[in-house]
Amino acid sequence: MLVLSLAQFPCFSSLSSMGIGETLATVSSSRILVPNLRTHSPTSSIRSLVTRISCTHPFSPKIDAGRKMVDAFDPTIPLDEALTPPSSWLHRTDQQPTRFLHWKGWTYRLDGELLKATRISGIKNFRKNDFGLIPIKVATWGPFVLISLDQNILSQQNTVEDIVGKEWLGSTSNLLSTNRIDSSLKHICRREYTIECNWKVFCDNYLDGGYHVPHAHGGLASSLQLNSYETLTFEKVSIQRCESASVEQDGFDRLGSKALYAFVYPNFMINRYGPWMDTNLVVPLCSTKCQVIFDYFLDASLVDDNVFVEKSLEESERVQIEDIALCEGVQRGLESPAYCSGRYAPSVEKAMHHFHCLLHANLCNDI
Template identity: 40%
Template sequence: MPSFDLKTELSRFQAELPIERAWMPPSSWYTAPSIYALEQAAVFTNSWQPIARRADLSAPGSFASGVLAAQPWVALRDAEGQLRAYHNTCRHKGREVVQGCGRADELVCGYHAWTYGLDGKLKRAPQMAGVQEFDRACMSLPPISIDTWGLWVFIHLGSKPKPLTEHMDGLTQALGGPDWTSFRYHSFQTWTIDCNWKVVCDNYLDGGYHIPHMHPSLDAQIDMQSYTTEVHENFSIQSAPSSPSEDERSDHAAGARIGSAARYAWLYPNWMLNRYGPCIDTNLVIPLGPDRSEVHYEFFFLASKIDADKSFLEDSIAQSLITQREDTAICESVQRGLASASYESGRYAPQLEIGEYRFHHLLALDLKAAQAASR
């Protein structure tokens, strides 16, 4: 078996070529453990990632925890109302200080009861009397950048990141400055998919190419002849007006669920926000390995709908889950094909897959820069 050279594999996608001449990234980008490892450091450690809903961290002492790019984190609101985030690793033996979510006046590690204030400073370290050169000030939990946008809380594991407001300004303007306060969270669904995280993003970003072939009920609700994709610096938006006529493939009247149009916003590298009718749903694609990922789906609706139209909510979520099941089948089949010895790389449909091409371009820039810096 020939040896795997990371630099060579990265160079096989030529980001400088126009879409009409470009080949897609090779299959190794979707199957090789070394590519996956590089992405964790180059992409997910160095991007703003949504980790909680703003409402869940609204009360003093509320906290949430998780893992991003193999780094445990905890986010909280302190007694003064300030949002904070820290590396959630006890300075004693490395155990996660807290797990899950809830409310606390201090952060107590369940292993040996080392205790930290909500400001991250070490307050108590039991049974450590007699330890020499023990500098309590150096034993604080290292901070992580944290900020909010819309209904969500984001963190960034890198050092001195671009402020989130600047990072999201273009998307905010493109979405028309939504009135987030009119929406309320309803529920979530989590899907584990046997495919690389990029397969999920590619499928989302193909300009609606697959919708007529793979999503009959969704195809019946939108006007595919008017489907468009706008590409911006770090995001893209796909749009389609609702279908102008009834279609027997859908149980919904034309425009009843979609409203006047559906807008599908993608933010590099792995977050999607879908806006249609009285609905918002978000998809966060979380890498679990070279050939495994998780999609965390959250549903929001106008407060007036949540209070008055339960059947609409149930029908809308059911339709979303139909689409997700169809997408799961697509993505798992693609991953099996990417592992085939007969496939190396494909070509873009230039008028449709421009969002996907932009994704690959941004990814290539990050991966190649990180690989060069590591030499």
């Protein structure tokens, strides 16, 4: 199962972008059990086990240095006057690798009770009941399976499903549900790309309001009416949408009448166009490398149209390769000592500025 880093920010995070039935069959009930890390170490946290996709803090361990770096970006400056975050947000080399907790043969009952802990002879003040698995809630929204790490949710009267949309998507929940982000689509395939750039560089490229499209994606640009491009920002979601151009002469229509691109902070994208939907999960690997996981979904009526599926995926692959070249080039430029901060194009880069403001708020809270 795939766990998104969204657990760090809203109440819910997506467990999987695969089929709901398959994932629910895997978890087998409305709750999942995870190790109670809070009692293992004061520096451990539940989310360090459940997700490896952290909003990696690209600043020095020293508090004053970290604060200075974060404060180099001012989210209160209007977009048309603002500077972008400094390059030091995007290529720190002193960042420590993420640590993972591996269990060494500890055995649990299905209800989470710890039955056996191996090789702990000599340990003092060990209480087995303190090290059981803790329950977490599972819910669904459209085609996504989500989990809640908020223990307060377990005692609330309302069902988890009643608050999933609000916690995860805020006021965009209805907007996305009415734009065919639903569970009727069939999963086609998954593709993964390792990119030599900071994860935020990939997000910035996604969030530039189509700025780079006519210059970097000639094929895609010819299929869109870029003068109709618009960007909307909400609590932790931004939406970019654009009408499509007329269908090609051969009748091939991958994009349909419009395309919608939703960015769910901090690192998840939902793209809906024509009969297709794809999701993108951006996973930080280190300060200058990330992995992007694409899952493709298609209207059930076209699943067996192999020609259409293959041609659609070929076009999508072409766009991804073009974006990879862009992002890796940007990363190299960011590492130049001659560069610090840039400027925003106010008419198109609203979503990027929104992302930077949210990131700034989280970094401030964590220092």
